[in-house]
Amino acid sequence: MKRVLVTGATGFVGRHALLPLVAGGYDVHALSWHAPATETEGVRWHRANLLDTAEVERILSTICPSQLLHFAWYALPSDYRTSPENLRWCAATIQLLAAFANAGGSRAVFAGSCFEYDFGYGYCVEDRTPSNPDTFYGVCKNAARGVVAGFCRQFRLSAAWGRIFHLFGPHEPPGRLVPAVVTALLKGEPARCTHGRQIRDFLHVEDVAAAFVALLTSDVRGTVNIGSGEPISLRHLVTRLAATVGARQMVEFGVLPSRPDDPPLLIPDVHRLHEEVGWHPRLTLEDGLEHTVAWWRDQIAAH
Numbered sequence: 119m120k121r122v123l124v125t126g127a128t129g130f131v132g133r134h135a136l137l138p139l140v141a142g143g144y145d146v147h148a149l150s151w152h153a154p155a156t157e158t159e160g161v162r163w164h165r166a167n168l169l170d171t172a173e174v175e176r177i178l179s180t181i182c183p184s185q186l187l188h189f190a191w192y193a194l195p196s197d198y199r200t201s202p203e204n205l206r207w208c209a210a211t212i213q214l215l216a217a218f219a220n221a222g223g224s225r226a227v228f229a230g231s232c233f234e235y236d237f238g239y240g241y242c243v244e245d246r247t248p249s250n251p252d253t254f255y256g257v258c259k260n261a262a263r264g265v266v267a268g269f270c271r272q273f274r275l276s277a278a279w280g281r282i283f284h285l286f287g288p289h290e291p292p293g294r295l296v297p298a299v300v301t302a303l304l305k306g307e308p309a310r311c312t313h314g315r316q317i318r319d320f321l322h323v324e325d326v327a328a329a330f331v332a333l334l335t336s337d338v339r340g341t342v343n344i345g346s347g348e349p350i351s352l353r354h355l356v357t358r359l360a361a362t363v364g365a366r367q368m369v370e371f372g373v374l375p376s377r378p379d380d381p382p383l384l385i386p387d388v389h390r391l392h393e394e395v396g397w398h399p400r401l402t403l404e405d406g407l408e409h410t411v412a413w414w415r416d417q418i419a420a421h
Contacts, residue, residue, distance in 0.1 A: 121145040122334070123183035125168060125214070126190030127161075128154050130289050131229065131282070134327035135187060136161050142331065147181050149190075168210045171217075178217040186218045186226040187334055191259075195293040199233075204258035211262045212269070219273055226270070227334045230281040230341070232384060234260040240383035244281070244341040244390055252379060263341070270339075278333050283345040283386050287323030287406065288413040299356055300414045303365040311369065312376045314353025319345040319385045322406030325399045332397035343386035346399055358404070362411045 122139055126132040127148030139146045140160035147162050148154070154163060166177045168190050188211065192203040211228065218226060233256030236248040251257045263279045270277040286296040299309040321329075321344070329344050353371060360366040391397055401409070 119143060119145045120185055121147065121181065121183045122185040122187055123147045123149060123178070123181055123218075124187045124189070125149045126188070126229075127163075128152065129189055129193070130287075130291070131285070131323055131327050131330070132187075132189040133289065134287075134324045135189070135331055138328050138331040139187075142335065144185070147183060149177065168214060169206055171210075171213045174210075174214055175217045175220070178214075178221040178223075182221045182223075183218065184222070184224050185334060186214075186223055187330060188214060188226065189229045189330075191229070193291070195291045199253040199255045201254070204255050208258040208262045212265050215266055215269055215275075219269075219275060223275070225276045225334065226266075227278045227280060227330060228263070228266060229330065230263055230279045231256060231259045232281055232283045232343075232386065234263065234281060235384075237379075237381040237384060240381060241385055241387065242281075242343060243387040244343055267340070276337065276339060278336075278339055279341045280330055280333055280344045281341055281386070282326060283319045283321070283343065283384070285321050285323050285326045287410050290323070290410075295352070296355075296359065296410060297414060299359050299369075300363065300411055301418065303360055303363040303368050304411075304415055304418050306365075307368070309356065309360065309365075309369045310373045311356055311371050312352070312374045312380075313372045314351060314356060315382065316352045316376070316380060317349050317383045317385060318352060318355075319347070319349055320355060320403065320406075321346045321399060322401045322403075322409070325401055325406070328400065329391060329395070329397050332395050333391075336395045338390065338394045342390045342395060343388050344391065345386040345388050346403070347386070347388040347392065348403065349385045350403070358407055359411065362407050
């Protein structure tokens with residue numbers, strides 16, 4: 119049985135990877151700095167601070183995982199793009215990989231970001247679109263990717279780097295687009311938006327996690343875009359959300375300014391994900407939005 123260590127296991131994406139890994143027959147070990155609200159059957163939990171190198175080395179030498187699925191990173195919505203914490207997490211990722219290799223690990227998959235790409239290109243293809251990040255977050259993610267790739271070539275480890283585009287679903291931080299719109303509408307408040315002409319690629323978080331599990335299980339190496347392959351405008355997405363809530367008249371487009379650094383087009387080429395990894399989304403956009411709205415409705419009712 120393959121033993122996998124999942125970091126960021128209580129986070130937005132990581133929590134959704136646990137059940138698919140258990141179902142896939144893995145001996146699953148979950149790592150987080152705090153205890154989970156609910157424990158997943160078949161998962162063994164470990165508490166550790168990934169920024170503490172000695173603690174990481176101790177945990178890895180104890181678990182001795184053969185596989186690593188690394189989601190943990192600084193992700194506070196208010197400042198993750200600019201925070202100096204990104205530098206610490208870049209270093210922590212590299213130290214984690216070294217500890218994993220020293221513990222006898224063989225296959226590692228890391229969560230990267232579309233923020234590593236040059237946004238001026240719009241349509242992003244692995245190993246063709248330049249990596250020229252415009253944020254400190256993207257710089258640090260891309261730097262970690264480069265070191266991971268070089269380390270794994272040098273020491274003959276198998277590794278892949280999944281670049282996440284836009285995602286949504288249960289447990290998403292409240293300040294982001296989908297939860298901001300949904301919670302406003304469910305409370306009977308107007309959803310104030312930009313013009314909404316930006317084109318993006320959205321994938322439900324359960325499918326994002328499933329894509330990473332499929333990538334881990336495969337022997338595909340290098341960078342792989344994680345997305346749906348179905349571009350959609352933000353206006354169309356918000357309109358669908360509002361229709362699901364039953365409050366289309368409460369959406370106000372054009373009342374908020376767009377960020378100066380907000381590209382008009384940012385979508386992934388997903389041929390590697392579909393053809394080489396052999397993975398396709400399980401949920402349609404409509405199903406994912408309905409599931410997400412229902413989850414937020416329950417959260418609001420509970421409070």
